[in-house]
Amino acid sequence: MTSSGSNNSMWNDAQVENVLTTFLRQEQSALTRVDTAVEQRASADRASARNQSGQTNSLSMTSAATRPTRSDATGSARVVVLASAVCLVTVILITAGGNPPDQPSVADRSVEQDSAVASKPESPASAVVSVQRSHVSGRTPVENQPHGQPVHITDPDLMPGIGAGTDDGDLYLQGTEIEVFGVPGNEGQFSPARRPADNHRPAIAEPRLR
Amino acid sequence: MNNEGVSDWSCQVEAIYHEQSRELWALFYAHCCDAERAADAVQESFVRLFEQEPGEILDVRAWLLRVGRNWLRDVARHQKVKSRSLADPDLPKPPASKTPEELLSSQELQQQVRDGLDELREEDRTALILRYSLGWSSQKIADALESTPSAIDMRLSRARKRLGHWLENSGAHPE
Secondary structure: OEEOOOOOOOOOHHHHHHHHHHHHHHHHHHHHHHHHHHHHHHHHHHHHHHHHHHHHHHHHHHHHHHOOOHHHHHHHHHHHHHHHHHHHHHHHHHHHHOOOOOOOOOHHHOOOOOEEEEOOOOOOOOOOEEEEHHHOOEEEEOOOOOOOOEEOEOOOOOEEOOOEEEEOOEEEEOOOEEEEEOOOOOHHHOOHHHOOOOOOOOOOOOOOOO | OOHHHHHHHHHHHHHHHHHHHHHHHHHHHHHHOOHHHHHHHHHHHHHHHHOOOOOOOOOHHHHHHHHHHHHHHHHHHOOOOOOOOOOOOOOOOOOOOOOOOOOOOOHHHHHHHHHHHHHOOHHHHHHHHHHHHHOOOHHHHHHHHOOOHHHHHHHHHHHHHHHHHHHHHOOEEOO
16 A cells, blocks of 8 residues: 555555554554553552552461460459459558558448548638548548647547647647547557547646647 | 452452553544554553552553543643653663564655544544454444444444545545
8 A cells, every 4th residue: 555645546444444444453552552561550459459468468377376365365364364363452551551450440330420631720821720520539640730830520429539739628630640549439449548638638737839 | 448459459450451452542543643642641641540549440441541631631631741751760761663564664654554543533533443443333333322233333434534534635645
């Protein structure tokens, strides 16, 4: 086939078909580069997916290797329960330890009030001592308060003992801790030497220190 | 998409490409009369298909056609738009298997055929390209173009005659 300027050569259907088929086949070769590109892209995607999947599997296997077994978990749970029980017993013992062995526990006394506060509300510098019934006949630390600090026992059923000096009916802090005696009616637990007077003041009167 | 999903999807896209790329190229080529640009449109549509999630596209063929045609339209508006390449830019292009003796005898005739196709109506050109590029039957072309085989046959006959006249008038000689 040639071209030669203006010529009146006739093209029949078969000739047009032949030249079209040849021409279009050649034109379609432009897709060859896209064929290669798509294959590369798909291959790269698959390789990437395989790599990531491999890493995930590796991580899973590592996790499985270090994951505690059911028996390990049970053992750990037992340790936790045991530790909790020990702590609970310790707390109970500490709580009960405040009471001398020969004295009834707080629960045995059918205590109506749970707490009392030793304070001197008249003065903002007063020591405020929270006294728990569990500390009845026990001692409550009073820290960072100066010696001779006035104290006030708000609960009439409680009586000050060691650490609470009295002078002229007032109470003064005499140490770093204050002792409070229990409720009236349980006199047997009080030391006669510390037996309070009728006004529920300790019998031991010490000089007022200022 | 998990790793297995990515791998499956890439396999699906590759299979879709092998199944539909020639038809898509033919339709794009019929639209723009530029083989390289039609190839770019195919590539662009598949670049975007790779980026889709599996199951998001109900009719993949229609979706690819729409993407490619939209891209061609954008290119026509902005001639500077470049297609995104899937391939490594450093990768050498495959050697062209041009054997002028086997294919066309001259670059001049190629251009005359190209110009002749460009002069046809798009519907006629599409029928010609599907028949002589893909070897499709009239029935298959009719299915693709939502027509009837007899209408396709008439369209093909008319298109061949017009192209023959064009080639004749442009001075091309058949062997």
